[in-house]
Amino acid sequence: MDGTLLDADHEIPDGLWPLLERMGRAGIAFAPASGRQYAMLARMFERAAAGMVFIAENGCVVVRDDVEISSTPLDPATVRTAVTAVRSVAGDEVDRVDVGAVVCGRRTAYVERTDATFRAAVDTYYASVTEVDDLLTVDDEVVKVAVWTSADPTERVEPALAPLRAHQQVVVSGQRWVDVMPADAHKGHAVRALQESLGVTPEETVAFGDYLNDLEMLDAAGQSYAMANAHPQVLARARHRAPSNADQGVLVVLRRLLDDAGVPA
Structure with missing residues (x-):
């Protein structure tokens, strides 16, 4: 959401709330889809969360009214491999990288790195975080391993995790993040499931x-x-363009679409 809905200060624009009311009266569903943890999305949208579907953890978790609709777990072997790869990159004496892992469980997120720089990055996306001594001892159903780095993630972190692509997804999800997720879990899968449940094409x-x-x-x-x-790949893939998030492009487009459809204000 940082480069889409949220404004330049990483806040939800005030203009969204009346739009959500307008859409709700017309029976139009609004579903935030994000790499963020469900607990963080629920906090951000608290004033309009009733009945809202949240697509969290990049599609690995889908929740409505605090009830989990679906979750796609990551197998323990993949979690071990991902954490071990992150530790290897962090401990490289020749070409050390500032990097840390977040093991995203159904109950909470887990971190073993606790310094202020890393926690500041993590706390932007995760409202529920538990610090542990060893990520490999986490006793929870894991849905994703999110990896943060202060550098370009495509330089060292993504290549270190690339072998996992044989069976799972390794996705650059932001300017500082790479996510390891189940092969069949992504925002598109969650949207298609939501379309089917709502009868929407x-x-x-x-x-x-x-x-x-x-x-x-x-x-x-x-x-x-x-x-x-x-x-650039997103620009090439999408059918249309919206103004930037700094120019509240999501709100601009939604207002135009609602007006064109004759939805009452």
């Missing part, structure tokens, strides 16, 4: 994206919008 679906973890979601929407500030 792809042509009746609007999606906004700015980064690589949005590609499958854009494919699932007949009306797909890349933000003006989007990654």
